[in-house]
């Protein structure tokens with residue numbers, strides 16, 4: 384397992400080892416004990432899996448508010464996507480800052496998105512599938528969204544925003560400055 388820190392403390396890139404042979408490869412996509420050895424102790428309780436048919440599909444930027452905030456461990460099961468995390472912890476030195484990482488079935492990379500960060504992605508290929516572990520259950524009444532093309536955040540999605548394939552919810556999402564983030568920075572990372 385290779386673990387890379389990013390410019391946003393707590394947001395990390397995990398690349399599990401792949402054992403290749405003539406058939407293909409084998410990889411442990413999650414191992415709680417091994418992650419704990421790296422100081423990552425998260426009790427995931429729900430796995431999510433979505434397929435987006437069209438390249439240029441954007442899902443996000445989403446969060447669940449406390450007490451149902453979710454840490455997420457995101458990977459791409461098929462195709463390729465650009466995965467984004469945005470720090471929305473009030474008081475954080477990196478509040479409003481974003482980071483994006485290309486995840487693909489081919490590169491096997493995973494992005495650890497801690498609670499307190501918005502999560503979203505854009506697909507780069509047809510029939511792209513995202514699979515991610517969540518540390519709390521779906522709690523519809525606590526969901527929040529911020530517009531993916533918020534100029535106040537300035538994410539470079541690599542697409543023409545006007546051409547993005549969006550849900551009605553995401554198309555109507557507010558800018559970050561229009562919401563009151565329910566997350567506060569703990570002064571640690």
Ligand SMILES: Cc1cn([C@H]2C[C@H](O)[C@@H](COP(=O)(O)OP(=O)(O)O[C@H]3O[C@H](C)C(=O)[C@H](O)[C@H]3O)O2)c(=O)[nH]c1=O
Nearest residue numbers: 431433442443445446455502503504520521522550552
């Ligand atoms: C998130 C979720 C959704 N649903 C149902 C509710 C809707 O009937 C349907 C589609 O939900 P939604 O349009 O919110 O799906 P996405 O736009 O992919 O939302 C996700 O996109 C970003 C990238 C995320 O990180 C979140 O996990 C999540 O917000 O699935 C469930 O039954 N359980 C769930 O945990």
